[in-house]
Amino acid sequence: MGEKRAGAKSGDADQRIGRRGLLIGGLVAAVGCAAVARRELGHLWWRLPGVEKPRVAGAVDFRGARWVAASPANYRRADRPDDYAIDRVVVHVTQGGFDSAVKAFQDPRHGAAAHYIVRKDGHVTQMIRELDVAFHAGNRSYNERSVGIEHEGFVDRASSFTDAMYAGSARLTAAICARYGIPVDRAHIIGHVEVPGTDHTDPGLHWDWPRYLRLVRAAGAASARPHATA
Numbered sequence: 001m002g003e004k005r006a007g008a009k010s011g012d013a014d015q016r017i018g019r020r021g022l023l024i025g026g027l028v029a030a031v032g033c034a035a036v037a038r039r040e041l042g043h044l045w046w047r048l049p050g051v052e053k054p055r056v057a058g059a060v061d062f063r064g065a066r067w068v069a070a071s072p073a074n075y076r077r078a079d080r081p082d083d084y085a086i087d088r089v090v091v092h093v094t095q096g097g098f099d100s101a102v103k104a105f106q107d108p109r110h111g112a113a114a115h116y117i118v119r120k121d122g123h124v125t126q127m128i129r130e131l132d133v134a135f136h137a138g139n140r141s142y143n144e145r146s147v148g149i150e151h152e153g154f155v156d157r158a159s160s161f162t163d164a165m166y167a168g169s170a171r172l173t174a175a176i177c178a179r180y181g182i183p184v185d186r187a188h189i190i191g192h193v194e195v196p197g198t199d200h201t202d203p204g205l206h207w208d209w210p211r212y213l214r215l216v217r218a219a220g221a222a223s224a225r226p227h228a229t230a
């Protein structure tokens with residue numbers, strides 16, 4: 001999210017048919033014979049990129065996160081990282097309280113939502129699976145390639161960004177980077193403000209990037225140790 005809401009609607013709406021529709025269409029044309037097509041399609045369907053992996057209701061991608069589903073209008077179902085490689089984490093600030101951010105992401109009229117919201121006390125809520133393309137960056141290719149993390153608070157209030165929030169968010173980002181092999185640096189962990197074409201300013205000048213990256217690296221190193229108990 002961020003300061004400006006007017007531009008929140010992303011360019012994803014025109015992508016609803018998606019790659020799966022195109023791939024299946026092409027496959028049917030290639031196979032030709034209808035009877036064979038039906039049989040083959042039943043078999044091949046599951047091997048195509050863009051076909052959903054089995055999902056368990058309420059499952060989360062980050063251990064300890066609480067699941068609260070966003071409105072399906074605020075994301076696009078996908079099959080990442082098979083259909084879209086994930087190589088960015090985008091840091092946002094909600095410009096409001098935690099509860100109002102959750103409500104906004106549950107509202108189909110909002111047109112935007114991030115995968116995660118980190119509360120002031122460091123608690124992590126997941127609202128969209130990392131498999132799916134969340135409409136958070138206002139840029140289709142950046143939505144497709146990234147995981148979006150909102151932080152409760154305001155860009156112009158340094159007090160929004162607590163120690164607990166930095167720590168909780170850093171553990172989350174470290175886990176995402178480990179999962180997809182994303183380098184822990186400022187080229188790959190970016191603010192919404194750095195998304196091409198954006199008019200948003202979050203996370204703003206009070207967000208302590210050197211500290212955040214230090215914490216992400218430390219969290220990554222801790223969980224990579226052979227006998228880590230975290």
Ligand SMILES: [Zn+2]
Pocket residue numbers: 001002091092093136192200202
């Ligand atoms: Zn934002």
